[in-house]
Amino acid sequence: MVQTTDSLTTDCCIVGGGPAGLMLGYLLARAGVKVIVVEKHADFLRDFRGDTLHPSTLQVMHQLGLLDDLLQLPHQRAERLKAEIDGEEVTLADFSRLPVKCKFMAFMPQWDFLHFLATRAGAFPGFTLLQSCAFEDFIYTDQQISGARLLADGKPLDIHASLVVGCDGRSSKVREKARFNSQSFGAPRDVVWFQLNKRDDDPAWGMGHKGPKQNFIMIDRGQFWQCGYSIVKGQFPVLAEAGIEAFKQQVAAVAPFPDSRMEELTHWNQLRLLDIRIDRLDHWAKQGVLCIGDAAHAMSPIGGVGVNLAIQDAVAAANILTRPLLRGNITLAQLNKVQRRRQFPTRATQFIQIKMSGKKRQPGQSSPLPGIIKRYRFLPYIFGWIIGLGFRREKPQRLS
Numbered sequence: 456m457v458q459t460t461d462s463l464t465t466d467c468c469i470v471g472g473g474p475a476g477l478m479l480g481y482l483l484a485r486a487g488v489k490v491i492v493v494e495k496h497a498d499f500l501r502d503f504r505g506d507t508l509h510p511s512t513l514q515v516m517h518q519l520g521l522l523d524d525l526l527q528l529p530h531q532r533a534e535r536l537k538a539e540i541d542g543e544e545v546t547l548a549d550f551s552r553l554p555v556k557c558k559f560m561a562f563m564p565q566w567d568f569l570h571f572l573a574t575r576a577g578a579f580p581g582f583t584l585l586q587s588c589a590f591e592d593f594i595y596t597d598q599q600i601s602g603a604r605l606l607a608d609g610k611p612l613d614i615h616a617s618l619v620v621g622c623d624g625r626s627s628k629v630r631e632k633a634r635f636n637s638q639s640f641g642a643p644r645d646v647v648w649f650q651l652n653k654r655d656d657d658p659a660w661g662m663g664h665k666g667p668k669q670n671f672i673m674i675d676r677g678q679f680w681q682c683g684y685s686i687v688k689g690q691f692p693v694l695a696e697a698g699i700e701a702f703k704q705q706v707a708a709v710a711p712f713p714d715s716r717m718e719e720l721t722h723w724n725q726l727r728l729l730d731i732r733i734d735r736l737d738h739w740a741k742q743g744v745l746c747i748g749d750a751a752h753a754m755s756p757i758g759g760v761g762v763n764l765a766i767q768d769a770v771a772a773a774n775i776l777t778r779p780l781l782r783g784n785i786t787l788a789q790l791n792k793v794q795r796r797r798q799f800p801t802r803a804t805q806f807i808q809i810k811m812s813g814k815k816r817q818p819g820q821s822s823p824l825p826g827i828i829k830r831y832r833f834l835p836y837i838f839g840w841i842i843g844l845g846f847r848r849e850k851p852q853r854l855s
């Protein structure tokens with residue numbers, strides 16, 4: 456039986472309903488551009504998504520008039536980021552003096568944030584979100600990209616568009632199909648994720664997003680704790696060989712809860728490996744296609760800045776591309792402008808992530824960081840600026 460292909464036409468097809476894709480979709484639709492965001496999952500629920508909304512992201516929400524409603528959603532606030540290093544609690548970053556409306560980082564489940572953005576974007580007539588809809592390849596007309604070929608609930612769907620924007624994250628298929636070259640900077644660690652049920656009598660282990668503490672992090676998801684345990688890259692098969700009991704012992708040694716809580720883990724398949732990587736594309740665009748967010752530059756969790764960068768990319772892309780999209784003539788030069796605008800903050804942030812992840816200590820050697828921070832008391836404010844605002848702030852354009 457020959458399957459028929461449905462088809463839609465729009466100005467811009469955005470692949471991926473993560474922070475970059477939904478923010479770009481919101482901004483374009485707000486300016487009157489017809490936009491379809493396609494998301495391969497049926498919902499926004501994902502275990503390992505950054506849950507941090509940085510001061511610069513909150514500032515963008517403020518500038519869009521969305522902040523007050525957003526902060527009605529359950530969240531925790533942190534004016535300072537602390538970490539335990541060699542048994543000592545150290546303030547790494549202080550946001551309390553930043554020149555923005557929110558001098559704090561908000562911890563909010565990312566699915567709540569994405570659902571909020573999608574709902575607000577849905578109020579604009581030109582916005583469509585298609586879930587359970589996965590990008591497969593491009594449509595070509597006269598050897599030029601002229602849209603996206605998708606699978607929507609398993610059925611083929613063609614979306615014809617002047618521009619396809621890849622916001623499909625670290626394992627981007629848009630990046631692969633466009634044959635963009637990337638440079639990889641490796642990352643020395645991976646993260647093993649698992650869940651433990653929350654109990655009524657659990658103590659308040661931090662502000663809902665505790666850590667990193669001896670390679671262990673736990674995020675309060677309401678019903679359960681989302682736990683992440685950082686391991687040396689490539690060691691997952693070795694851990695698997697040693698078995699679930701050995702893994703439980705390792706985690707119990709650094710986790711804040713009693714060893715008995717680990718009894719909930721009975722099978723290796725309750726654990727999920729998240730491969731951490733840092734990379735970036737040489738060129739973010741070709742005629743008809745642009746990548747932003749992790750699709751253009753995969754970020755490691757260090758500093759928890761990836762969501763922030765993805766949002767700032769989206770704002771810059773919307774500022775540069777709204778008019779050409781409304782006119783219906785997008786050129787490669789305009790797409791390249793987005794890369795030029797966002798290349799420096801990406802490189803600078805990745806440079807810091809690479810430096811921070813590359814420092815290896817000998818066993819028994821203590822970290823110099825607590826001493827350095829005590830000596831140079833201004834450092835947490837500088838880190839607060841870098842983590843909280845990044846290297847280049849983007850402001851959504853006012854609507855004329």
Ligand SMILES: Cc1cc2nc3c(=O)[nH]c(=O)nc-3n(C[C@H](O)[C@H](O)[C@H](O)COP(=O)(O)OP(=O)(O)OC[C@H]3O[C@@H](n4cnc5c(N)ncnc54)[C@H](O)[C@@H]3O)c2cc1C
Pocket residue numbers: 470471472473474475476493494495496503504505506507588589590591622623624625626627628646729730731747748749750753754755756758759760761762763765
């Ligand atoms: C372990 C870990 C922890 C992290 N913690 C933090 C943190 O605390 N704070 C922080 O700011 N950053 C954190 N980051 C980084 C952050 O998660 C990313 O930088 C950020 O999510 C990038 O946003 P994005 O919109 O570009 O991509 P993503 O958030 O990856 O979104 C991509 C979207 O595209 C969809 N998609 C993928 N393929 C397709 C397809 N073929 N068709 C349609 N849709 C598709 C996906 O389902 C997803 O919804 C962390 C990263 C890791 C690895």
